[in-house]
Amino acid sequence: xxxxxxxxxxxxxxxxxxxxxxxxxxxxxxxxxxxxxxxxxxxxxxxxxxxxxxxxxxxxxxxxxxxxxxxxxxxxxxxxxxxxxxxxxxxxxxxxxxxxxxxxxxxxxxxxxxxxxxxxxxxxxxxxxxxxxxxxxxxxxxxxxxxxxxxxxxxxxxxxxxxxxxxxxxxxxxxxxxxxxxxxxxxxxxxxxxxxxxxxxxxxxxxxxxxxxxxxxxxxxxxxxxxxxxxxxxxxxxxxxxxxxxxxxxxxxxxxxxxxxxxxxxxxxxxxxxxxxxxxxxxxxxxxxxxxxxxxxxxxxxxxxxxxxxxxxxxxxxxxxxxxxxxxxxxxxxxxxxxxxxxxxxxxxxxxxxxxxx
Amino acid sequence: xxxxxxxxxxxxxxxxxxxxxxxxxxxxxxxxxxxxxxxxxxxxxxxxxxxxxxxxxxxxxxxxxxxxxxxxxxxxxxxxxxxxxxxxxxxxxxxxxxxxxxxxxxxxxxxxxxxxxxxxxxxxxxxxxxxxxxxxxxxxxxxxxxxxxxxxxxxxxxxxxxxxxxxxxxxxxxxxxxxxxxxxxxxxxxxxxxxxxxxxxxxxxxxxxxxxxxxxxxxxxxxxxxxxxxxxxxxxxxxxxxxxxxxxxxxxxxxxxxxxxxxxxxxxxxxxxxxxxxxxxxxxxxxxxxxxxxxxxxxxxxxxxxxxxxxxxxxxxxxxxxxxxxxxxxxxxxxxxxxxxxxxxxxxxxxxxxxxxxx
Ligand SMILES: Nc1ncnc2c1ncn2[C@@H]1O[C@H](COP(=O)(O)OP(=O)(O)OP(=O)(O)O)[C@@H](O)[C@H]1O
Ligand SMILES: Nc1ncnc2c1ncn2[C@@H]1O[C@H](COP(=O)(O)OP(=O)(O)OP(=O)(O)O)[C@@H](O)[C@H]1O
Ligand code: SF4
Ligand SMILES: [Mg+2]
Ligand SMILES: [Mg+2]
Numbered sequence: 001x002x003x004x005x006x007x008x009x010x011x012x013x014x015x016x017x018x019x020x021x022x023x024x025x026x027x028x029x030x031x032x033x034x035x036x037x038x039x040x041x042x043x044x045x046x047x048x049x050x051x052x053x054x055x056x057x058x059x060x061x062x063x064x065x066x067x068x069x070x071x072x073x074x075x076x077x078x079x080x081x082x083x084x085x086x087x088x089x090x091x092x093x094x095x096x097x098x099x100x101x102x103x104x105x106x107x108x109x110x111x112x113x114x115x116x117x118x119x120x121x122x123x124x125x126x127x128x129x130x131x132x133x134x135x136x137x138x139x140x141x142x143x144x145x146x147x148x149x150x151x152x153x154x155x156x157x158x159x160x161x162x163x164x165x166x167x168x169x170x171x172x173x174x175x176x177x178x179x180x181x182x183x184x185x186x187x188x189x190x191x192x193x194x195x196x197x198x199x200x201x202x203x204x205x206x207x208x209x210x211x212x213x214x215x216x217x218x219x220x221x222x223x224x225x226x227x228x229x230x231x232x233x234x235x236x237x238x239x240x241x242x243x244x245x246x247x248x249x250x251x252x253x254x255x256x257x258x259x260x261x262x263x264x265x266x267x268x269x270x271x272x273x274x275x276x277x278x279x280x281x282x283x284x285x286x287x288x289x290x291x292x293x294x295x296x297x298x299x300x301x302x303x304x305x306x307x308x309x310x311x312x313x314x315x316x317x318x319x320x321x322x323x324x325x326x327x328x329x330x331x332x333x334x335x336x337x338x339x340x341x342x343x344x345x346x347x348x349x350x351x352x353x354x355x356x357x358x
Numbered sequence: 359x360x361x362x363x364x365x366x367x368x369x370x371x372x373x374x375x376x377x378x379x380x381x382x383x384x385x386x387x388x389x390x391x392x393x394x395x396x397x398x399x400x401x402x403x404x405x406x407x408x409x410x411x412x413x414x415x416x417x418x419x420x421x422x423x424x425x426x427x428x429x430x431x432x433x434x435x436x437x438x439x440x441x442x443x444x445x446x447x448x449x450x451x452x453x454x455x456x457x458x459x460x461x462x463x464x465x466x467x468x469x470x471x472x473x474x475x476x477x478x479x480x481x482x483x484x485x486x487x488x489x490x491x492x493x494x495x496x497x498x499x500x501x502x503x504x505x506x507x508x509x510x511x512x513x514x515x516x517x518x519x520x521x522x523x524x525x526x527x528x529x530x531x532x533x534x535x536x537x538x539x540x541x542x543x544x545x546x547x548x549x550x551x552x553x554x555x556x557x558x559x560x561x562x563x564x565x566x567x568x569x570x571x572x573x574x575x576x577x578x579x580x581x582x583x584x585x586x587x588x589x590x591x592x593x594x595x596x597x598x599x600x601x602x603x604x605x606x607x608x609x610x611x612x613x614x615x616x617x618x619x620x621x622x623x624x625x626x627x628x629x630x631x632x633x634x635x636x637x638x639x640x641x642x643x644x645x646x647x648x649x650x651x652x653x654x655x656x657x658x659x660x661x662x663x664x665x666x667x668x669x670x671x672x673x674x675x676x677x678x679x680x681x682x683x684x685x686x687x688x689x690x691x692x693x694x695x696x697x698x699x700x701x702x703x704x705x706x707x708x709x710x711x712x713x714x715x716x717x
Contacts, residue, residue: 062581062582062583063581174670175442176670204441204442204608205441205608205609205610205649205652205653206441206648206649206652206666206667207441207670208652208654209652209664209666210666213664213666231581231582232654233656234653234654234655234656235654237654237655237656237657237658238654238655238658240658257658258658258659261656261657261658261659262657262658262659272582273656275582275583275586276582276611276655276656277611277612277614277615277655278655278656278657278660279610279611279614279638279650279653279655280655280657280660280662283614283615283634283635285586285589285590285593285615285616286582286586286589286615287586288582288583288584288585288586288587288590289582289583290583292551
């Protein structure tokens with residue numbers, strides 16, 4: 001994996017010099033709600049991150065924190081009751097958040113594609129897998145099924161499935177092969193950016209390693225940018241240049257993976273890291289994070305993590321923390337976080353623990 | 359894998375044919391060995407169409423468990439790890455005689471489980487419980503939590519009064535970490551979170567106060583935080599109540615966190631077994647080495663070499679000759695195609711089955 005580039009992940013309220021884009025994707029203040037009888041589910045709130053060409057970014061956090069919603073918002077593939085409330089999604093200089101459905105249909109598959117969460121288990125059981133992979137090619141490149149199948153065979157080669165298997169039905173393929181087929185489908189129209197939503201979650205470790213290696217190889221060969229969504233922090237640590245940690249719809253920490261894992265600053269990030277075993281270190285019980293994430297229909301006024309946080313102070317309950325750039329490109333949303341450039345940490349009235357990483 | 363020589367008394371029991379309930383109630387644990395599994399085989403016949411069956415020259419079998427020997431010590435957590443389809447669930451189910459072995463023996467406190475008479479089996483099932491792989495399908499959505507947890511008590515008819523039943527149910531639910539239990543008793547499964555539902559399964563498995571629990575992927579579908587709570591609970595029950603756990607998981611890193619010993623399975627065989635820390639720090643079998651090398655860890659700076667095996671585990675119907683791992687083994691030599699490797703003792707009770715280990 002190439003060393004992470006130290007491009008700043010700008011916070012939500014940065015000046016709008018965006019059109020001269022450097023990154024391939026710049027998400028700014030993305031906010032997405034779902035309408036329910038009881039009110040709006042604030043699934044994604046003020047989410048910002050950047051991605052450069054050829055870079056891989058991991059989006060991690062517990063179930064329900066808004067990872068999938070963020071990805072679906074980028075592609076404007078939200079279900080009926082979902083809507084982007086505000087924010088921009090700048091892709092190659094174009095603002096997708098403002099694009100029409102017709103405009104988006106030119107972007108999807110050809111420029112950005114997604115491997116949907118659980119899609120490998122949702123293939124049509126009575127249709128040959130290869131023909132299903134050919135569908136987006138026929139639709140978006142206007143090819144006949146025959147011509148599209150030629151492309152599918154090439155794609156099978158690329159992702160390491162024998163061409164002989166193109167006419168196999170999904171149940172004839174192993175889980176690993178089905179996920180390879182989903183990757184082939186995502187690559188069918190030569191996109192620049194691929195989003196993988198939990199692409200290895202249901203797979204065994206060895207197959208997971210094979211799939212991650214494949215993604216890594218394709219990223220280099222095809223010069224792809226990749227967003228890896230995973231609830232497994234270890235997978236993100238192993239494969240991504242940059243990381244974004246989400247909690248209750250918000251980004252609580254972002255930066256290079258080294259920033260996140262080796263200088264974790266947000267109390268949630270630090271607790272989450274400790275929840276994953278590291279077999280190369282001393283054996284100890286993994287810790288759990290007490291309590292549950294907040295209700296997203298009426299999220300708390302202060303910090304969303306406050307009820308579960310060991311480091312909370314009085315103002316955490318009332319003050320919603322701003323994103324702070326603690327080091328160049330390393331952002332943290334916590335009242336304790338202060339830019340390391342001014343050495344003295346301003347910490348409110350109560351004493352707070354040392355936050356300079358673990 | 360290491361099996362003690364069977365005592366003459368045990369041999370007699372084989373002769374006698376059946377094990378009666380009295381034998382079970384008077385049986386004791388010797389040298390800490392709760393289960394002694396020897397050359398266990400569980401083959402499933404393949405369902406063939408009528409025509410195929412007529413012309414087939416030999417009957418084909420899924421060799422889910424193919425000559426496995428190991429021991430389970432009383433009061434330990436033994437992790438059974440390996441990839442999907444390697445035979446973990448079948449091994450666990452056979453220990454409880456939810457599957458019948460087609461070969462070999464399972465000795466529980468020295469008694470052959472495969473020879474248990476029906477009544478013995480009923481008594482045995484009170485002592486040995488299972489938490490099924492899929493909590494969503496293994497609990498009845500129409501029953502209250504109370505009824506779900508009380509069911510094993512009723513089926514086994516162990517309570518002399520309603521009062522006793524209620525007390526035991528409440529105790530089990532409390533111990534499973536749903537506190538106060540009274541708040542959960544009359545809820546339905548859909549009114550609980552995934553982690554809470556898994557706790558209900560654990561309460562159902564512990565309510566009879568068994569000696570041993572086979573926990574089949576008890577945390578596979580859970581979020582990290584809840585997952586860790588459940589792992590802690592298992593360690594607690596082992597320590598406080600002396601429950602022996604067979605912890606089935608495909609995730610070696612979780613096995614490393616809570617187990618005392620690890621058995622690594624590949625294609626129906628245990629290829630390596632030993633003390634957890636010893637196996638992880640000093641793996642001997644090429645398969646174990648590869649598995650450990652690909653476990654992701656939460657540290658981007660720890661760039662280690664990954665030994666990524668090619669292809670996938672073969673079908674357990676046509677098991678490769680010699681060492682069953684040889685087609686995928688990075689260390690295989692010609693002889694591996696011929697020799698089915700015996701267990702080699704590494705140190706203490708650490709064993710691995712590979713001919714390239716020189717001892
Ligand atoms: N169509 C919908 N209507 C209402 N709420 C929804 C809808 N889809 C998702 N949500 C809610 O939005 C929040 C974010 O869901 P999302 O699927 O983005 O989470 P996630 O981080 O991808 O979780 P997981 O790891 O479980 O996939 C959750 O609270 C979820 O319940
Ligand atoms: N009742 C059965 N009839 C036929 N084959 C079976 C039966 N039960 C299991 N098998 C086969 O035996 C092999 C071992 O299955 P088992 O369920 O024990 O594996 P496992 O290690 O628990 O896998 P997983 O991690 O997927 O749960 C598999 O090939 C499976 O398909
Ligand atoms: S016996 Fe040979 S094939 Fe089997 S694990 Fe050892 S080296 Fe590999
Ligand atoms: Mg999701
Ligand atoms: Mg299983």
